[in-house]
Amino acid sequence: MAYPRLKCIIKENECIVKGTAVVCNINRDGAYLWNDYIGLIAIEGKMINQLKSLTAVEFQAVPSKKNGISAHFMAKEISVESESIFQSEVLIFIRNAEIKEDGRAHVSGCAITLLDIAYSTPPIVGTTMSIIYYKAYNDNTSGIGIYATSDSNIVAGIVSEFLFIQSSVYYFG
Incomplete structure (x- = not known):
């Protein structure tokens, strides 16, 4: 929990x-x-x-x-x-997720839809972004992206797919 x-x-x-x-x-x-x-x-x-x-x-x-x-x-x-x-036991972090033609990021059999509030600069098809998302409750093939960035400095400290944050320092687990 x-x-x-x-x-x-x-x-x-x-x-x-x-x-x-x-x-x-x-x-x-x-x-x-x-x-x-x-x-x-x-x-x-x-x-x-x-x-x-x-x-x-x-x-x-x-x-x-x-x-x-x-x-x-x-x-x-x-x-x-x-x-x-x-x-978090819900959020998943993925680095270098490619934005596809449909505007979604597709990773490990999961199509991630980015909420409009997830990014400051709209994603461009063919580019990669780091994304924090959760999988849909009823369907592991769909996800909702709540944060997306192409700035590698912002997510530099995250090395695990599971999110554990203490103040401004990232921990991995």
Whole structure:
């Protein structure tokens, strides 16, 4: 099971979920976190300024009331602490995945569809990208890419397909 688990606090008719997540793509419009239990968590506003992709953070989130976002939770507070650890049993990392004609990356019998929020620069057919994805629950031949980059420096420390992140340092397991 992912480490650590979530905490849920009911406060003034509001459910606040607290836990640890990994920062995915960041752009000028927003950013997203990933937590194995609740999936994507949207981030807006000044909280984005303190973030760096592929770092572990502590978060507080509330169910999203905004239509049109790709997440069911919205970050309310984020803390970047040196002790934060994110370990995923859902996410898989692949380096040098080739983008095919259909816009997907095909690796080990799995066709990975990249979410629009997964990248800052749209993937180009024939190029390779490093991708963090999860396999579809009902079908191991399909995957959903939540983070994709062609910048090898960002993912230089990751050598394993399983994601375990402590602060800004990558661990392998």
